[in-house]
Amino acid sequence: MKQHPTNAADATLLVSRALLGVVARSVSSALEFVTLPQFRVLVVLSASGPIRMGALADRVHANQSTFSRSMDKIVAGGWAERSTSPDSRREVLISLTPAGRALVDEVTERRHAEISAILERLTPSEQDSVRAALELFAIAAGEYSVEELLVLGI
Amino acid sequence: MKQHPTNAADATLLVSRALLGVVARSVSSALEFVTLPQFRVLVVLSASGPIRMGALADRVHANQSTFSRSMDKIVAGGWAERSTSPDSRREVLISLTPAGRALVDEVTERRHAEISAILERLTPSEQDSVRAALELFAIAAGEYSVEELLVLGI
DNA sequence: GGCAATGCATGTATGGTTGCAAGTGTTGTA
DNA sequence: TACAACACTTGCAACCATACATGCATTGCC
Secondary structure (H helix, E strand, O other): OOOOOOOOHHHHHHHHHHHHHHHHHHHHHHHOOOOOHHHHHHHHHHHHEEEEHHHHHOOOOHHHHHHHHHHHHHHHHEEEEEEOOOOOOOOOEEHHHHHHHHHHHHHHHHHHHHHHHOOOOOOHHHHHHHHHHHHHHHHHHOOHHHHHHHHOOO | OOOOOOOOOHHHHHHHHHHHHHHHHHHHHHHOOOOOHHHHHHHHHHHHHHHHHEHHHOOOOOOOHHHHHHHHHHHOOOOEEEEEOOOOOOOOHHHHHHHHHHHHHHHHHHHHHHHHHOOOOOOOOHHHHHHHHHHHHHHHOOOOOOHHHHOOOO
């Protein structure tokens, strides 16, 4: 691993490793309670709010039958709950329980706190330049599909 | 997702998602052939060179018996091979096959190429500031354990 | 009302990972 | 040479994710 990358691509790869470490650490605490596939269901659920079984299965690219049983475990763990849709009695709505929401929030907060802690080691002006540069990078990276992250279970 | 994060932590989180997307895309092609746990064995193997079964199992935090059977599948797939250690006939050395090395290299190259492509959308001076900022961040992030990435299977 | 379509759950089966315990062969040592 | 330690493999067992086909209840439409 280079100490002083000579080009921006090397520097980016270096940072991507550091950031992946942050993500990994933030998620690892949750993995004591749920599996990674289960956690990613909770994350999707957290972003979407209550949602039908079939739609949620589509979001995580899971087979309906597979997903029904996965959800059995998540519900049994107390992280989410089934309820009948007010629209149709054949539709089943899934929603996070307080425990499920807390699990997701804890990971998010841990991630944010750790990144803040790293940045606080820099001077305010350095932080400004980091922020500006990262925004440049994010814009250059442009659109990406959230779906892609699913292969990592994030 | 904010369009214009007001602080550096938000900008960092934004970039971490973009970088995770890059990592996910680069790895997804390999997942047609091996599982994520299997791929991470190949990555460790690629970095370490030929290594004993037990040492490799430790590196990926796997039980010896578990790992022996996982390696059966990796070897059966043609990505790595067993050989008897010249030092001791009870030691088994694992090494990447050309196919295994190619699989890892392909992912690495894809990742590097994609990051380069993103950066090329910026002007040279912008690239400089991105590189400088990322180095600042990497230094601030400081030491981190490569082991942590294992929870993500990377 | 009858019938097809929809939404979900269940039956059955496969493959992967994991762990504990036991077994086989090798090495080092007393 | 006998015995303990070491390195790896195999037996056994469990759990999770996944998929295809099937079954059941509900809904919408003719």
